[in-house]
Each structure stands twice: as structure tokens, then as C-alpha cells.
Amino acid sequence: MRPPVRSKKMAAGDLIPRPIATGQVHSKMVRIGPMTSPVARPEFSLTRRDLMAAFGAAALCPAWPATALAQGRTAVALKARTDGISLRPGSGPETPVWSLGNGELRFKRGEVLDVTFGNELPVAATLDCRGLDGVPAAEPLTSRAPLATGATDSFQLPLRHAGTFLCAPLVSDDASAPTRPRPLIVTGTSPVAIDRDEVLLIEEWRLRSDVTAIPPGNDPKDSTPIHTINGKTSYDISAPGNARLRLRFINGSQRSVLAVKLENLEVRVMAIDGQPAEPFPARNGALILAPGSRTDVFVDAVGPAGTTFAILLHDGKQAHPVGKLVVSNEPPLRAAAFPPAPPLPGNDMPAQIDLKNATRFDLALGAPAEWFRTADFKPSVAPAFQAKAGRAVVLALTNRGAMASVFHLHGHHFRLLDRLDDGWKPYWLDTLAVEPGQTQRIAFLAEYPGRYLIEQVAADWAAPRLLRWYNVQ
Known part of the structure; x- marks a missing residue:
């Protein structure tokens, strides 16, 4: 086996890397369909399968007192x-x-x-x-x-x-x-060259006619899906010309993989699931977000006052506007936009993972018999796996279910591996969607001793949250 290397950097316009055929070390990119500018209605060509495949390959307010x-x-x-x-x-x-x-x-x-x-x-x-x-x-x-x-x-x-x-x-x-x-x-403790830092929490609701909402894990029949950003059905952002914004997109939905697009705007991905990534431009300004996942991007408010960039949301069935970014009437902050941003300051994540000597485990998703609902979970049951502190761990995640399964690892972030285990994608994740019948391999360094949860949930509103746990000794 060749020594582990990182995948090559993403090319301009790429969104999500996909592991590719045997014998290749670099990564191809998943295109998120033809996206055209809206005229009378938004066009954002995606299907539910597109969302699962794209993410599966990659996977304002008061504070606490x-x-x-x-x-x-x-x-x-x-x-x-x-x-x-x-x-x-x-x-x-x-x-x-x-x-x-x-x-x-x-x-x-x-x-x-x-x-x-x-x-x-x-x-x-x-x-x-x-x-x-x-x-x-x-x-x-x-x-x-x-x-x-x-x-x-x-x-x-x-x-x-x-x-x-x-x-x-x-x-x-x-x-x-x-x-x-x-x-x-x-x-962080190091300054980042931005003019504003905005959180965009996307949430999905299944609303009944009496204005109550159906909790996830229950049949959503006789309900209407509604999406909000920061609790509003339409959320607008205004910024002076050439201002640089850090937008922290969060999929607060507990079941649905979503795509969000900033129309006609260059979107530079800077971090995924809370960890800095090697920056790359999102194709057509679109991002794929699994339930609970987060993506930080930099955008520049370019153009004359009044220029508007629509924020579109796609749930795998249709696209609809959920907000907009508007260039305000204030004087531009600078004569021209900033050049492309360098990587964010690091979080001291492991520079290498020893795949050759890693401890390896198979973990079946979509297999309820081996998993527990939240109410039935007991820490006294045997762990899904155990690892020694300081050792690399490789998990083979195989989805045996009939629909995409969203996997979430507590306690450690992981790398998504290439098909040959000879490299990984240039970002860290804590959440990954795996399509039916598919196997994805992930790797992490077991740095922190303790007992941690593993979650999986089918990408279906009525599906229960399923739990296991793992131990680092």
C-alpha cells in the first residue's frame, strides 16, 4: 500500500469531491445539475437522489446568560x-x-x-x-x-x-x-479579514392546518413543508458594496438533505462541520447540507447599490427563494473586493493519519436490529467498536437500508477516504450521507479517551434516530 497522501486541491468551480475509480488518487467533482438564473420562478435543477449523491460523496441574537x-x-x-x-x-x-x-x-x-x-x-x-x-x-x-x-x-x-x-x-x-x-x-484567537459574520440557520417544519408542527420521527401526512432561515420564512441581508461576509450555513433540519444556492454570486467554501477546509469555490454558488451539517463560506457584496442576490433552497423536489443579499445604499467599504481568501487559521487537527496501521471496523447502517432508538439506548450495551487512544481508526460504513442514511460521529472529526485508502479529501467532517447499497470509508485519529455516541437516521421525516456508541481507551 502506498503511503497516505491528500487528494489534489479542488479546481475552480468544484463543489463536492467524489471518490473515483480504482487507480486514481485525485478527486473528481460532483456537479449539482444545470442551475440557471430565475426569471418568473427559480430554476434549481436537483432531485432528491442528486442531493443524496452529492452529499454522500462528501459528504443576530442574544447569547447564553x-x-x-x-x-x-x-x-x-x-x-x-x-x-x-x-x-x-x-x-x-x-x-x-x-x-x-x-x-x-x-x-x-x-x-x-x-x-x-x-x-x-x-x-x-x-x-x-x-x-x-x-x-x-x-x-x-x-x-x-x-x-x-x-x-x-x-x-x-x-x-x-x-x-x-x-x-x-x-x-x-x-x-x-x-x-x-x-x-x-x-x-478563533487569530483575526480573519471579514466585515461581517452572519449565521444562517436553516430549519424545516411539517406544519398542520392547526399551526402545530409534526416532530421528526412521525408520519408527516396532512402537513405542509415550510423552511425558515433564523426563524423567518424570508430572510434578507444588507451589506455595503465590496463588503466581505462570512456566512455560516447550518442545516437545522433533523432529516432532510438540502441544497442552498446564492444566485449569481461567487461563494468560497472556507470550513465544513466546524473545521477549516482548503478553500474552494462552490459550483454555481450551491452548497449541499446534510442534517446537522455546517458550511462556512465567504462572499463579497459586489455591484452597485440595489444589486440583489437571491438565496434559493432546494429540498430534492423543488427550489424556492428563502431570502436575499442586497448591496445597500451605503458607500462601498473599499474600492474593490478583497482577493480570494487564504485558509482559515487551523485548529491543530492531525496533519497525518496512519492508514497503514489503522484499526479497522465495519459498521452497517440502515440496520435497526443493531441500533437503538433514543428511549431504548443504554450505555451498558456493548460498544460498536473500541480503539486505543492515539491509534488511527478506519470505519467502513455500508448502508443496507432502502434509502440514504445520515451518519454522525460524536467526539472526533473524520476524513472521507478515497476508494483505495491512499488519500483523503481536503476537509474534515462529522456528518456523512451514505446512499443505499453504498460503502464509504472514513478515518480519524482516536485522540480523546472516552465513550461517545454514533448516530444514524434515514433521510425520511418519519424515520427514528438510531444510536450506538464507541469507546476510546
């Missing part, structure tokens, strides 16, 4: 509670949801959060923070038991990495209302 403590410690109080969102403004009451409150949570890399988590929901709940590596003491279900109504829990949450992450109440599938995630933004 906080009090600064000495030595980078921050006391944080957070409650899971009943809340509401206006999905049909001006036409009825708010839709009941379960949330951690509204708005983004923003801290700095290196801080340690002393979290007090309280549960005010009518069902047991734990706190799930997606994308935070190496925090076994805060891991839901394996370390933190579900809290009964009215109970509280306390633990520490060290913020090892800068990036875009996500927190949400973790409840069982018998929930009576959908849960809302809350973005967690961890800023």
Missing part, C-alpha cells in the same frame, strides 16, 4: 423549554416548539464553559452539542443521563476548536413538539 470567571472560565445557565415560532405570520398563533432559547451562542476558543443545564420540558432531555470534539464528560446518554422534568445538571464544556457548532435538546421520538437547535459559534 453568562458570567466571566477567572482563567478563561465562563458560567453558563441553559434551559430546555417550551417555546414558539411564527411560521405563518399574521395568520394565527405561534407554533409550539421545544428549544434552548433564541439566537446564537458565541464564545472564544480556549474558554471552558461551566454549564448548568435545566429541563423544563414535559419529557426527559439531555444537552447535545454537535461537533465539539473530545468532551466525554458532557456526552449525552453515555455520560449524562436524561434529566426528568424540573431537574438540573452541571458539567464542564471545554471549547477546543474554533468553528460553527450546534446545540439542541436531545429527546426521545415520542416528543409532542419539534426541537429547535441553537448555533454555537466559537471564534
Whole structure:
């Protein structure tokens, strides 16, 4: 076997790398269909299968109440509670949801959060923070038991990495209302040349005629799909000419792979799933987002005042506008736009993964008999696999189900491998969609001892969340 190398850098206009035929080390790119500018209606040519294939190949607000403590410690109080969102403004009451409150949570890399988590929901709940590596003491279900109504829990949450992450109440599938995630933004210690930093949380709802919403894991019959960005059915951004924006796109849907496109705008991908990537331009300004995944991009507000760039969303069936970026009437910030941005400051991720001496495991997806629903999961069951700390781990993920399965690894980020295990894509992931009958291989360095969850869910609204766990000793 040849020594591991990284795949070649992405060519201009490429979006998502796909592992290709035996004998080739570089990566081809998946085109996201012909995308043309909207005239009377948006044209955004994708199918549900396109979304799965594209991602499977790659895969504003108040913060938490906080009090600064000495030595980078921050006391944080957070409650899971009943809340509401206006999905049909001006036409009825708010839709009941379960949330951690509204708005983004923003801290700095290196801080340690002393979290007090309280549960005010009518069902047991734990706190799930997606994308935070190496925090076994805060891991839901394996370390933190579900809290009964009215109970509280306390633990520490060290913020090892800068990036875009996500927190949400973790409840069982018998929930009576959908849960809302809350973005967690961890800023780095090195400056980044941008003029604005915006979070765009995309959420999907299945709304009944009585304005209540069907939680994921339940049959969505007799409901209407609705999408929001930051809680609004139409979200607009205004910026001066030649301003550079960092847009942090988050797929807050718990079941659907989505595509989002910024019409007629150059979109430079800078980070995926909270970790910096080798920058590359998204083809036609389109991004593929699996449930819970995040992609940070840089865009420049170019053109005269009043220039408008539509934000389109595609759910695999049709495209529709969900917002726009508008060049404001303010004077341009500079005479010309910035040149293409260099990579973001690194997070001290492993430079190499020893694939030759890796511990290897096969993991079947779409196989409910080997997995547990949230309410049935017990940390006393045997782990899916065990690895020694400091060793490389390669997982072969085979989807035996009838539809695409979305895989999420807690505790560690991973590389998506080429077909020959002789290289990997130039970014890190914590979430990957795998098509039916397909096998994808991923690799990570088992850096952090502890017990961590593994999740899978079929890309179908009625599908349950399924769990296992793994151990790093």
C-alpha cells in the first residue's frame, strides 16, 4: 500500500469531491445539475437522489446568560423549554416548539464553559452539542443521563476548536413538539479579514392546518413543508458594496438533505462541520447540507447599490427563494473586493493519519436490529467498536437500508477516504450521507479517551434516530 497522501486541491468551480475509480488518487467533482438564473420562478435543477449523491460523496441574537470567571472560565445557565415560532405570520398563533432559547451562542476558543443545564420540558432531555470534539464528560446518554422534568445538571464544556457548532435538546421520538437547535459559534484567537459574520440557520417544519408542527420521527401526512432561515420564512441581508461576509450555513433540519444556492454570486467554501477546509469555490454558488451539517463560506457584496442576490433552497423536489443579499445604499467599504481568501487559521487537527496501521471496523447502517432508538439506548450495551487512544481508526460504513442514511460521529472529526485508502479529501467532517447499497470509508485519529455516541437516521421525516456508541481507551 502506498503511503497516505491528500487528494489534489479542488479546481475552480468544484463543489463536492467524489471518490473515483480504482487507480486514481485525485478527486473528481460532483456537479449539482444545470442551475440557471430565475426569471418568473427559480430554476434549481436537483432531485432528491442528486442531493443524496452529492452529499454522500462528501459528504443576530442574544447569547447564553453568562458570567466571566477567572482563567478563561465562563458560567453558563441553559434551559430546555417550551417555546414558539411564527411560521405563518399574521395568520394565527405561534407554533409550539421545544428549544434552548433564541439566537446564537458565541464564545472564544480556549474558554471552558461551566454549564448548568435545566429541563423544563414535559419529557426527559439531555444537552447535545454537535461537533465539539473530545468532551466525554458532557456526552449525552453515555455520560449524562436524561434529566426528568424540573431537574438540573452541571458539567464542564471545554471549547477546543474554533468553528460553527450546534446545540439542541436531545429527546426521545415520542416528543409532542419539534426541537429547535441553537448555533454555537466559537471564534478563533487569530483575526480573519471579514466585515461581517452572519449565521444562517436553516430549519424545516411539517406544519398542520392547526399551526402545530409534526416532530421528526412521525408520519408527516396532512402537513405542509415550510423552511425558515433564523426563524423567518424570508430572510434578507444588507451589506455595503465590496463588503466581505462570512456566512455560516447550518442545516437545522433533523432529516432532510438540502441544497442552498446564492444566485449569481461567487461563494468560497472556507470550513465544513466546524473545521477549516482548503478553500474552494462552490459550483454555481450551491452548497449541499446534510442534517446537522455546517458550511462556512465567504462572499463579497459586489455591484452597485440595489444589486440583489437571491438565496434559493432546494429540498430534492423543488427550489424556492428563502431570502436575499442586497448591496445597500451605503458607500462601498473599499474600492474593490478583497482577493480570494487564504485558509482559515487551523485548529491543530492531525496533519497525518496512519492508514497503514489503522484499526479497522465495519459498521452497517440502515440496520435497526443493531441500533437503538433514543428511549431504548443504554450505555451498558456493548460498544460498536473500541480503539486505543492515539491509534488511527478506519470505519467502513455500508448502508443496507432502502434509502440514504445520515451518519454522525460524536467526539472526533473524520476524513472521507478515497476508494483505495491512499488519500483523503481536503476537509474534515462529522456528518456523512451514505446512499443505499453504498460503502464509504472514513478515518480519524482516536485522540480523546472516552465513550461517545454514533448516530444514524434515514433521510425520511418519519424515520427514528438510531444510536450506538464507541469507546476510546
